[in-house]
Amino acid sequence: MIKNSILILGIVGLFLFAMIGLTILPKVFIEPNVEKANVYVWGRAAEGHKVYVSNGCIYCHSQQVRPKGFGADFERGWGRASVATDYKGLTPHQLGTMRTGPDLSNIGVRQPGRDWHLLHLYNPRTVIKESIMPPYPYLFEIVDADKTLKEGLKLPPEYQIPGKKVIPTDEANALVDYLLSLNQKDPIKPQQN
Amino acid sequence: MMMNLSASRPTNFSKIPKNKLDLSMNTSNLAQVNAAAVGNGADSLEQDARLDQKSSFIVVAFILSGSAWLLLGSILGTVASFKMHMPDWLGEQAWLTFGRIRPLHLNWMAYGWASQVGVGVSLWILSRVLKTTIPVRPWLFVGLLVWNLCLLIGGIEILMGHSRGLEWLELPIYTIVPIVFVIVLAGEAAISMLYTRKQPHLYISAWYIIAALVSFPLLGIVSSLPIFEGTVQAGMNWWYAHNALGLWFTPMGLAIAYFLIPKVTGRPIYSYPLSVLGFWSLLLFYNWNGFHHLIGGPVPTWFVTISIAASVMMIIPVVTVAVNHHMTIIGSFEAVKYSPTLRFVVFAAMSYTFVSLQGSFQAIRAFNETIHFTHYVIAHAHAGVYSFFTMMLFGAVYYIMPRITNWEWHSPKLIKLHFWLSASGMIIYLVGLQIGGIIQGLEMNNPDIPFMTVVNNTKKWLLSRSFAAILLTAGHFVFAYNVFRLMHLRKVRPAPPVTWLDIQRQRAQQPKPEPVPFSKKVANAFSGLNQSLKRWANDVKVDEH
Numbered sequence: 001m002i003k004n005s006i007l008i009l010g011i012v013g014l015f016l017f018a019m020i021g022l023t024i025l026p027k028v029f030i031e032p033n034v035e036k037a038n039v040y041v042w043g044r045a046a047e048g049h050k051v052y053v054s055n056g057c058i059y060c061h062s063q064q065v066r067p068k069g070f071g072a073d074f075e076r077g078w079g080r081a082s083v084a085t086d087y088k089g090l091t092p093h094q095l096g097t098m099r100t101g102p103d104l105s106n107i108g109v110r111q112p113g114r115d116w117h118l119l120h121l122y123n124p125r126t127v128i129k130e131s132i133m134p135p136y137p138y139l140f141e142i143v144d145a146d147k148t149l150k151e152g153l154k155l156p157p158e159y160q161i162p163g164k165k166v167i168p169t170d171e172a173n174a175l176v177d178y179l180l181s182l183n184q185k186d187p188i189k190p191q192q193n
Numbered sequence: 194m195m196m197n198l199s200a201s202r203p204t205n206f207s208k209i210p211k212n213k214l215d216l217s218m219n220t221s222n223l224a225q226v227n228a229a230a231v232g233n234g235a236d237s238l239e240q241d242a243r244l245d246q247k248s249s250f251i252v253v254a255f256i257l258s259g260s261a262w263l264l265l266g267s268i269l270g271t272v273a274s275f276k277m278h279m280p281d282w283l284g285e286q287a288w289l290t291f292g293r294i295r296p297l298h299l300n301w302m303a304y305g306w307a308s309q310v311g312v313g314v315s316l317w318i319l320s321r322v323l324k325t326t327i328p329v330r331p332w333l334f335v336g337l338l339v340w341n342l343c344l345l346i347g348g349i350e351i352l353m354g355h356s357r358g359l360e361w362l363e364l365p366i367y368t369i370v371p372i373v374f375v376i377v378l379a380g381e382a383a384i385s386m387l388y389t390r391k392q393p394h395l396y397i398s399a400w401y402i403i404a405a406l407v408s409f410p411l412l413g414i415v416s417s418l419p420i421f422e423g424t425v426q427a428g429m430n431w432w433y434a435h436n437a438l439g440l441w442f443t444p445m446g447l448a449i450a451y452f453l454i455p456k457v458t459g460r461p462i463y464s465y466p467l468s469v470l471g472f473w474s475l476l477l478f479y480n481w482n483g484f485h486h487l488i489g490g491p492v493p494t495w496f497v498t499i500s501i502a503a504s505v506m507m508i509i510p511v512v513t514v515a516v517n518h519h520m521t522i523i524g525s526f527e528a529v530k531y532s533p534t535l536r537f538v539v540f541a542a543m544s545y546t547f548v549s550l551q552g553s554f555q556a557i558r559a560f561n562e563t564i565h566f567t568h569y570v571i572a573h574a575h576a577g578v579y580s581f582f583t584m585m586l587f588g589a590v591y592y593i594m595p596r597i598t599n600w601e602w603h604s605p606k607l608i609k610l611h612f613w614l615s616a617s618g619m620i621i622y623l624v625g626l627q628i629g630g631i632i633q634g635l636e637m638n639n640p641d642i643p644f645m646t647v648v649n650n651t652k653k654w655l656l657s658r659s660f661a662a663i664l665l666t667a668g669h670f671v672f673a674y675n676v677f678r679l680m681h682l683r684k685v686r687p688a689p690p691v692t693w694l695d696i697q698r699q700r701a702q703q704p705k706p707e708p709v710p711f712s713k714k715v716a717n718a719f720s721g722l723n724q725s726l727k728r729w730a731n732d733v734k735v736d737e738h
Binding site: 011018021057059062075083125135 | 277284296355357358387388395404415420422426428429486489493500570571644
């Protein structure tokens with residue numbers, strides 16, 4: 001029966017070998033070098049991060065920029081190469097591996113307008129005709145125009161609902177705060193090693 | 194020494210019409226067997242029949258439960274696919290948004306269909322190759338109920354927006370941890386079978402299954418620890434997600450292939466030492482692959498380089514497995530026409546070779562620069578989980594069900610229909626999205642092309658994927674209908690088992706027919722087509738009764 005034990009120990013041993021290599025070593029080598037966060041995600045932006053996670057934005061948008069010369073991320077204005085400090089303390093991480101839509105690491109700089117973001121979230125086709133992004137009307141309230149003093153979205157004529165106003169909820173505002181907080185303005189040099 | 198995997202011997206199959214042969218490849222060892230004709234294999238057959246009777250309830254439970262998740266997962270996948278080119282469709286409700294439907298599709302397919310049927314099939318194969326009964330069966334059944342409850346609650350949580358937010362780990366912690374513990378129980382059952390086995394020789398399928406059932410619980414527990422954040426969490430995430438394929442689905446799939454190919458063809462594995470090499474090199478290299486998802490990402494380059502090296506080294510286990518599977522099948526290729534099981538298994542084994550070599554190639558920086566972040570990777574993932582693993586599971590289910598229930602599949606034609614729907618659906622899926630993905634990658638890396646143009650150029654490929662999704666979903670419903678007919682409209686008992694080797698031997702004894710001239714062949718083909726259409730029409734009528 002020694003063969004059984006060799007089999008099981010071999011499986012567990014090889015597993016632990018790689019587990020230490022790919023989860024514990026990064027913790028040892030990456031985390032001590034991460035001194036302070038570049039992007040502070042706090043307050044309403046932190047709430048926005050939750051909205052971002054809960055609606056699964058990650059399945060179409062990445063938040064990791066590849067270095068100059070590797071892909072065209074830099075040339076497209078998506079920002080400098082991402083570094084570990086960009087994500088300090090962030091959980092769940094939203095690095096993503098899909099770009100059905102563009103990378104969002106630098107979206108706060110590329111699209112600084114709050115109104116643009118709100119319109120785009122309500123229905124992306126209001127600002128980009130050919131977009132295939134899903135609409136998020138459930139992040140907005142549709143109320144009678146005479147029952148609220150709040151300003152509604154300035155929708156293009158074909159999207160307007162007569163006698164109604166489209167008012168963003170707290171969730172929509174928080175999400176926009178989060179998106180605006182995403183920027184790669186800090187010219188942090190990539191880490192050594 | 195080789196295990197006698199080809200224990201089944203026919204009585205007299207020359208009397209079995211060709212149409213019947215299709216099913217008799219797939220029949221049960223529980224069937225009455227002419228002991229005299231079987232000779233030395235008789236003990237083994239009776240023993241197998243006893244083992245099958247014991248494992249019947251729990252294995253059927255796992256297969257039925259997994260199949261239900263398959264149907265739900267297919268519908269979700271199809272909806273998600275349509276949403277890619279019809280973004281406003283079902284867009285009003287939060288719980289129907291793409292970002293919730295898509296992860297739920299993945300979780301129900303991976304942890305519902307693939308894992309549940311994988312565990313059921315694995316336990317059955319272990320029981321067969323170790324010649325011992327599955328222990329703790331009532332507890333495994335309770336575990337299955339808990340598993341389903343967790344998938345259901347976890348699914349509702351994802352739809353409500355309470356996902357954990359990590360790819361492949363969307364199910365909330367309190368639902369994924371119980372699932373991991375059910376698999377711990379299955380692993381415990383597997384290890385106790387290993388130590389109480391009646392068969393001294395440890396066949397390679399058992400190695401792979403033990404590896405899967407030991408690795409996944411460790412993987413599940415480590416990934417649930419709340420010690421990861423930021424970049425390190427991203428590393429852990431991809432280490433987990435890649436190992437869920439590499440150390441959970443892949444070993445189970447290979448175990449099924451190593452068991453079924455010799456079983457159906459009646460030939461031993463081409464090279465047994467090679468399979469041992471393949472096993473240990475798989476464990477050594479696959480474990481390290483995860484970071485190739487972060488090429489160009491914010492992690493020190495040397496971590497990524499280790500993963501790229503390990504990904505390329507995966508060529509060793511893949512080629513050894515490929516040599517073993519394909520060289521075993523090569524003389525018996527014709528058997529795929531007769532055995533539904535073998536048809537699925539051969540498709541799956543070929544896909545394994547293809548998808549794994551593709552994976553090694555994809556990890557190389559120069560190619561990864563193009564295909565990273567594109568639909569190409571989605572297609573690659575489906576080639577692994579569907580073309581390889583799911584097709585393997587279909588093959589296994591078609592083989593196992595008649596043996597453990599002692600009821601035969603009703604319609605070889607519907608099995609064939611299922612195969613062609615799944616196979617053609619998958620080929621359309623892969624060709625479309627991989628071409629589309631490469632175009633998308635090349636255009637994305639050219640800063641002169643506006644991003645919106647890149648998106649527009651992917652639309653037609655996304656449309657082809659939706660077409661594939663319909664074919665696949667239709668195939669799954671045919672599969673479910675086959676299982677339903679077998680379970681509920683019990684009418685046919687399985688015929689005595691036959692292997693392909695036996696059929697070939699019998700053929701060798703028969704006088705060879707005169708060669709047919711080409712013109713005659715063409716004429717025959719047309720009249721044959723005509724007849725089969727008529728027969729098909731009749732068959733449909735018969736089915737309605």
